[in-house]
Amino acid sequence: MNPPRQAQPPTFSPLEFRAALGMFATGVTIVTARSADGALIGLTANSFNSVSLAPPLVLWSLARAAASMAVFSAGSHYAINILAADQKTLAERFASRVADRWSGVGFDAGAGGAPLLHGAAATFECFNRSRYEEGDHVIFVGEVERCTHRHGASPLLFHGGRYYTEHPL
Template sequence: MNTSSPRDGSREVDPVQFRLALSQFATGVTVITTRLADGSFRGLTASSFNSVSLKPPLVLWSLGEGANSMPVFSGNSHYVINVLAAGQAELAERFSRRSANPFADTDYELSRTGQPILKGVAAWFECHNRSRYPEGDHVIFVGEVEECAVHPQPALIFHHGRFGSTQEC
């Protein structure tokens, strides 16, 4: 059931103020990874990760509709959400840039379905690409978790334009 409706408001939100307000909310940092049909890997940094449901186990994340990786993640059946550990800010930066192959100097292992799981992460979730919902200028991906693991350690967070750690909490 969709309960949303377009707003008829004539007042525009100042985009600078909106981004500043959003920066006040600390988020976790993830790298979403997947394997293509040709065997190559793709990945991107995302802070738009959240839980949806325990039964069934569902999580969500979002991606800008104009992102180069949109066809990859829309078309693949599985992906892994890697929750970065406190010392992995460099990985977050590497996967946020357009580079030839961010996996080149990255340690990873393969999941049971062949998806890349980054080594040293605080947790990971292997997901079936269950559904997608376009909203605004993004697409919300809902993944059904098929397998997950946790490696207890402080997680990487992003707040006010900087990386930090849950260890500081």
């Protein structure tokens, strides 16, 4: 018997799918870049994951309809800032449509000018290596040129639509 050549249509609603995905606890990141004209770009994402140790590769995804898609698609570099537990307000700000997300935000310029947020638990400075269009998102694969982490920093976590901090078992 031959296996099917394509997936069967889903038996669940988009709302049910989103609720099921929410059961996977993730860290919270802010992905940052600079546009060609020097404008600061940043957005909250929890779609971050490691891909490879050699070469060092990570991935994240962005909705095709995102206003920042052109900047991330065309730029040579971006940074992935893993947020610390005390950065919930920053995560919410960069997930919203606030007019000036960057007001009062401390950062240093990383590779290609991508902002490295002060206080982040870890940062990854990435060369924009490749992109894959899948469904309503684009998957970005970044080759990590530099990374740092704050020893002992607790990460900000997201699960079921709420923010959490870590509690070792």
